[in-house]
Amino acid sequence: MSGSKKLAAPGLLKVCIVGSGNWGSAVSKLIGANIINAPEFDKTVKMYVFEEILDATFGENSGKKLTAVINTKHENVKYLKGHRLPDNIVAEPDLVVAAQDADYLIFVLPHQFIGKALDNLTGKIKPSAVGMSLVKGLYNPEKTNIRLLSTVITDKLKIPMGVLMGANVANEVADGLFCETTIAFKELKQGQIFKKLMQTPDFRITVIKDVTNAELCGALKNIVAFAAGVSDGVFGEKTNTKAAIIRLGLMEMMKFAEQFFPGGTPETFLQSCGIGDLVTSCFGGRNRKVGEAFAASPAKTLDDLSKEMLGGQQLQGARTAEEVNYFLSHKGKEKDFPLFTAVHQICKKEMAPNKLIDAIRQHPEHHHFRVSVHGFNDERSAAGKPVFIYKNLLQRLITTIVTCSHLATTLAKHLLGWEEGILYFGANEPLGQGIVSLHPDMVDAINTYIHSDKVKLNGPPLISIGQAINGTLN
Ligand SMILES: NC(=O)c1ccc[n+]([C@@H]2O[C@H](COP(=O)([O-])OP(=O)(O)OC[C@H]3O[C@@H](n4cnc5c(N)ncnc54)[C@H](O)[C@@H]3O)[C@@H](O)[C@H]2O)c1
Ligand SMILES: O=P(O)(O)OC[C@H](O)CO
Known part of the structure; x- marks a missing residue:
């Protein structure tokens, strides 16, 4: 299919995926396949791809544009190697062209790129569009306040937003391994539409209303996963200490939600977006992996390790720990969240990784x-x-x-x-x-x-x- 040149069928609902990294590409497999059987939807799904020229490590694709490779070979060779994307997924390097006629927008950029994307999209999308964020992160450019990304998107683009958060390591989802996830939408009906676009027999979706806690779970678990990785780096395969870190991390996540975003329901922490995502991230995620390497290689910086280990993918936990720390220190609350605070200090090399346990030994939860x-x-x-x-x-x-x-x-x-x-x-x-x-x-x-x-x-x-x-x- 020659991508963006294909004419869209009139009257049919259009979907745009804003982002094409590891998770955006995995999700495009689900949506591209499901939409074929959804008569009310246009079969072509545009996917915004941040354009890049592939370097020499990409062999026969070196020197080519990533969008061109996706649209001809139907594989995102950089961010989801080895998986064929459905033919109806069309890579588009211009964000506005990708999103302007969409009825459903699915945001799946690393969180540090959301602000700029929103600046580009403001006033350029359909006023009737509905959005869903798969982005795990928070928004804190002012450093004193902290906001949910879904709220920021609603404020800027004036569209209703829900979130999809869950125990979903992208490569495993792309491999078709069974997992669960959570869609949260205040309007349950909207959540059901996104569920229809994404659910498969092996990707089971529960729709809830509690957007706030679902989104907080997705963002904050990245800090805890980094701490779990530090534990692996310091203590090796031992699991009791890691279990304590995971539990105390969960308690800090809940306390953060209760204190700063009241109104959510505690039960949300029992959904896939809560305990499920915490478990998979603390055992299988990139934050864990880099946290372990960081603890084991004191001479290296986080940037060095991310470049070496992630092939262009982006680490979210250290950045979120910093954003949360700005906010907590502004509120004078760092001591109430010793695990979050310690992760930030470790990432900044203000604390040695092996001091993590000293920081949580007298945890308020005890x-x-x-x-x-x-x-x-x-x-x-x-x-x-x-x-x-x-x-x-x-x-x-x-x-x-x-x-x-x-x-x-x-x-x-x-x-x-x-x-x-x-x-x-x-x-x-x-x-x-x-x-x-x-x-x-x-x-x-x-x-x-x-x-x-x-x-x-x-x-x-x-x-x-x-x-x-x-x-x-x-
Ligand atoms: N990968 C996973 O397993 C997974 C699973 C669930 C949720 N998430 C969340 O989804 C979000 C996206 O993660 P991901 O794994 O798809 O991304 P990723 O880590 O693969 O990041 C790479 C993406 O960032 C893009 N990028 C790089 N520089 C950019 C720029 N200046 N502007 C815009 N885009 C740029 C790249 O083109 C690429 O698409 C994150 O919030 C992540 O926490 C990831
Ligand atoms: O690889 P991570 O640590 O970014 O985590 C990926 C997903 O969020 C797991 O659900």
Whole structure:
């Protein structure tokens, strides 16, 4: 097919893939094949390719443009070698030409290139377009704030956005190995359309609404995967330490989401985009691989190793650790996230890799219980108005986020002496649920209190407080 010269069928929905690296190319295999059987879609899928001339290492293709090779040989010889891309995937080096008539835009560039791509696309795409981001990263050019890329894309291009995040090492997906993934879209119907474009018997997609936590999972796990690689580099094949790093990393991911992006659902961390992606990345990803090499080769820089090991692919974890660190240091919160902070310091060579464990030995997670409060049936939670309590109490309580009203309010008043610091925020889930981080001293008192006859609830809540309580109160 002679690529962009082919005329598109009128009236059919068009898809554009913005990006053609390792993941964009793997995803183009799924979309190119599925779209053939989707009658409402144009069969030609344009894929924006950042143009490059292939060097001498590419043998018979050396000196050729990457787009020309993709459009004639149907292989991305640089970023997904050995896989035939469907004939209906058409490489296009001009971003605006690729995207301007698309109804569905799939963003899959390394996150550092998104800002420039958006500048080029602003005002040039269909106003009715819908987008989905597969980009795992955050946006922090100002260094003081941090934003979700999907939000930035919506703000700049004025289109609704969802995300696809999951345990998806691109080469394994391209090989057709079974895996799961998560699409998150506030409008579930939109998520279902992208699911139709991408799901196969071996690429199983769950559609959820919680874009915020899904996207945070995808971005933050890259920091944890780098730390897992450092553990491999320092301790070799041993797994207990790595398991601790993964668990503490997960806890920091959840805490980061709760504190700075409230409103997501904790269950999202149990989806493929959460624990699934964390596991595959900490064992099989590029961040892990480079983290291991970095720990084992102190003389080399991250740039040296990325160039040597990734063949032009881009490392995301170190950059995300830096972006998150700018934000945490601006907020004075680095100490609350010792693993994220240590990864940044290691990447900057401000900390030796073998000091990683010293940085997390006294992790806040070892001093505080997490409390989940589910399903309170009182007037405010039933009305879909969770309560948000956020207060530092007597220097004992680290952070409290309870998206549940009755018990939270009562506990705050009777046990903790709070009369203030209770804020309300908008409708979230029909029943409140959330996580509280408590000092262990508090747990016994709370346990006693909620089992006493002082607690009068007008519904059957399920309460679990760390290891102290796990049962149903009536
Ligand atoms: N590779 C994976 O296994 C995988 C899986 C899931 C998600 N992701 C995420 O998908 C996103 C894209 O990753 P990837 O693996 O496809 O990319 P990659 O690491 O293969 O990066 C290379 C891509 O960057 C492009 N590029 C280089 N310089 C550029 C520039 N100046 N402007 C625009 N593009 C430029 C290259 O042309 C190439 O397409 C990342 O956020 C990544 O975390 C990757
Ligand atoms: O190779 P990584 O470390 O960029 O991770 C790839 C994917 O995100 C795994 O899901």
